[in-house]
Amino acid sequence: MAIVESINDLPVQDPPEEDFSSADLTWTKFGTTENHDDAALIPYDRVDDFIIGEGSNLECPTRFHIERGRRRKMGIFTEYKDDEYLEYKLYWCSFGPENYGEGGGILPSRKYRLNTRNRAARPQSMRGCTCNFVVKRLYARPSLALIIYHERRHVNKSGFVCHGPLDRDAIGPGANKIPYICNEIQQQTMSMIYLGIPEENVLEKHIEGIQRYCGSNAKVNSLASQYVHKLGMIIKRSTHELDLDDQASIRMWVERNKKSIFIYQDTSEKDPFLLGIQTEWQLQQMIRFGHRSLIAADSTFGIKRLKYPLCTLLVFDSRQHALPVAWVITRSFAKPDVSKWMKALLDRARSVEPGWKINGFLIDDAAAEIDPIRDIFCCPVLFSLWRVRRSWLRNIVKKCNNIEVQREIFKRLGNIAYSIWDGSDTLVALEELTQDFVDQTAFMEYFKQSWVPKIEMWLSTMRSLPLASQEASGAIEAYHIKMKVKLFDDSHLGALQRVDWLVHKLTTELHSSYWLDRYADECDAFQNVKEEYIASTSWHRALQIPDSAVSLDDKDHLFAKVLSQKDSGTMHLVWNPGSEFSFCDCAWSMQGNLCKHVIKVNMICESRQGYKPSMSSQSFKDVLMNLLKKPMDDSIALDHSMAWTMQMLDQIRNLVEVSSANDIRMVVNNLPLQWVSKKGRTSFGKPLTNLTLPSASNDPRSTAARKKNRKRKRLSRLR
Ligand SMILES: [Zn+2]
Ligand SMILES: [Zn+2]
Structure with missing residues (x-):
């Protein structure tokens, strides 16, 4: 085949199918005689369709993840080559690039024989696949994307097919007959086992999953049953203790799980222990839900009971539930160490999504170092009262x-x-x-x-600092409670002082549980998991209480009563209604939790005369009032504070119940909003949405939004 040297000689291909793959495209050798690759040119807005289609290859079904990404600004070149990129993304088959199988990584020397089965706990996950391609959004023609395929076969370094039905040594003898089990089914099966779901239910779901790839027959079913059983045994036998010595054990874990670590610093004379964990999936969730949104920290978890306290970074997912996207284990809260891990985390996200940026960082500890957050994430810091x-x-x-x-x-x-x-x-x-x-x-x-x-x-x-809403506080608290239940049950008392145990627990059980929650919700599977997940915050439980169940003491505003939904004979008394410091007499509240009755009562109080506004809306008002006092000149300081305010408003609107924003809106409407229209000054102050609050149903944009949502859903399956 002739080699094409100019991109202008490549035809633009736009296959009619909804999703399409490399088989539907005609590939041209592009480059020079010495150095050329297969290339094809497609419309930029069809890139996602290609990636979905390419992952559904029957011989090697897989997912592609972004291994590296880069982005450039329009207008930085005066002269450029015709294949120069605006956006560059290197996609890699998710069975690579690392190889965790036999002969993959080199295991560090160890003092005694390990349970070698451990390593098979994630069979087929990382098999050193070299299949990868680049998608370049063209600088000269941004509506087009150039796909450059470096390696189209799913083979490892030695050139052998390394996954899928053609893989000769999938797992164990006779494994070539074992039906292909994709990452998602494997993760699903593992998650269910970790969560203690009975084997027959796990098997049923497992078979349902693999039948999508290979139809139904007795052989497949019996092999699947063996597989699930074996995986269950492996998981049961797997241990956190890779070495008797905790420090050595962690070192080994780190060596084997490089992809799930964004920073590691072993204890030494000058440096304290520092371990930052983030799996691929968590990274994707952080990029997806954290972008132009909030990150919250549940800091100092287990400061008394664990060897090192745990700090969790959370994003708010599509249901505004707190989803853990990174875990940091360290005793050091010193600025240099905090800066180190924050920078590593941000760099990691930006290496995949160059424009990634958060709009606010929520802290829960007044002693936390704020400077590193401002310096590294360049965003406002908010405080949560939870x-x-x-x-x-x-x-x-x-x-x-x-x-x-x-x-x-x-x-x-x-x-x-x-x-x-x-x-x-x-x-x-x-x-x-x-x-x-x-x-x-x-x-x-x-x-x-x-x-x-x-x-x-x-x-x-x-x-x-601006204060976070009760909804955000409730979501963080719900995460915190779940952690306590999972980590501090009595069977682990002896293990709390081992870091390897904590790491094992987080990356297996906790991770699985959140993965399954999200999967159940997005794919509408596992109805009971989904329902439990939706109801996992007090906020969502409060939404189930009808207004009619609440009666207020209109005279003195001393208390409110909430009729129990389960037992109509029971009444809960909420003392000091309308405040973040309301006190309910239900059992959940008596354990120190923010209960649904308090939230429900406060939702109602917000719209009633005579109750003071919540601390978060007072705090926001305070910020706005201070702003009003600023000189009305054209100063940069004014621009700057306006920019932060607009950004905060956006966040608060997402988090506070829309109805409660009424009085805030009045204040906002009195502000010199004309500023916002002065385009081209700074970009970060521009509100994402227009100022009127959207009404839910009769909005003509909602159909488009729904479509977009569907697309996003499909995309999330990619990740
Ligand atoms: Zn592959
Ligand atoms: Zn209560």
Whole structure:
């Protein structure tokens, strides 16, 4: 075949099928006589169709992931070659590039024989496949994409087919007859086993999955049954303890799981231990849900019980639930170490999605270092009250016996938090509190010891940072509770001091559980998993309570009553309604949690006269009022603060119930919004949506949005 040297000689191909693959395209040798590859030119907006089609290859079904990406700005070249790119993405078959199979990585020397079955716990996942191609969005013609195929066969370095039905040594003797099990089914089966679902149910779902590829017959079913059983045994036998010594064990784990690590620093004389875990899937979720959105930290988890505390980075997924996208295990909160891992995390995301950017970072610890966040993520920092609320409530319930005393102390503490804007003296308020409840010795002792010394720091953080909504706080708390249940059940007491155990637990059980939740929701499978996942935050549970079940005390606004939905004879009393520091007498709340009754009551109070607004909307109002006081000149400072405000507004609108935004909107409408139309000054202040709040149903754009959603759904299957 002749070699084409100019891209202008390549025809643009636009196959009629919804998804298409390389077999549907005519490939041309493109380049020079010495150096050329197979190339084809397609419309840029059909790239996704190609990637889906290419992964559905019957001989080697797979997924393609972005291994590397780069992007350039329009207008940076005055002269350029006709194949110069605006966007460059290197797609790799997800069975590579690493090889975790036999002869793959080199295992470090070990003191005793390992259970070699461990390594097979992810059979077929990484087999060193070299199949890869590049998609270039053309600089000269951005509506077109050039696909350059480097290796079209799914072979490993030695040139052997390394996965799919033609793979001769899939797993064990006779394995070539084993039906192909794609990543997704394998992940699904593993997740179900990790979650303790009975083997027959796992098998049923497993067979359903593989039949999509190979039809139904007795042989396939019996092999599938063996496979599931074997995988179950492997998982049961797999252990976190790769070495008796925890440090050596972690080193080995790190060596074997390079793809799931974004930073690792072993303990040494000058550096503390630091391990950042993020699987491929988590990376994709972070890019997808974190972009132009929020990241939240559940910091200092297990600071008392674990060897090193765990910090989890969370994104809010399509249901606004908190989804863990990275885990950082370290004892160091020092600036240089925090900067190190944050930078590594950002670099990793940008290596795949060059324009990736978050709009806000939510912290929950007043002692957290803020500078690294601002320097590295270049975004506003927000504060969430969930941690302080939770520890106050838990200790009040634990240390005071009388429920009337409990709710009154909680209310008073809430008042102190609410008073940050009215300039009242915290010390005086604290003094009064101590005197009024002088007989509550156990609680007062705790409070004096743990809070009084640092309360100024916490309050000033609340005052200076915008506050996150109750929905966000509830979502983070739901994650935190799930972690506690999974990690601190009594069977692991001896293991809490081992990092390898924590890592194992996170990357197997926890990861599987979140993977399955998302999968169930996006593919509408596993109805019970899906329902449980949807109802996993108090916010969603609160939405199930009808307004009619709530009655307010209209006279003094002292309490509200919520009729139980399950048991119509039961009534829950919510003390101090309309506040983040409302106190409910239900069992869930008495454990220190933000319960659905409090959230429901607060949703109603937000639209009623006479109740004060939540702390998060007060805090936002405060930011806006400060802004109003700024000189109305053309200064950069004004531009800058406007930009942040618009961005925050966008975030808050996503998180706060739309109805509660009414009064905020009035304030916003009075602002010098004309600024926003001055295009070309700075880009980050531009709101993503227009200012009017969208109505849900009769919006003509909703059909388009739905279509887009479907597309996104399909894309998410790619990842
Ligand atoms: Zn491959
Ligand atoms: Zn409750």
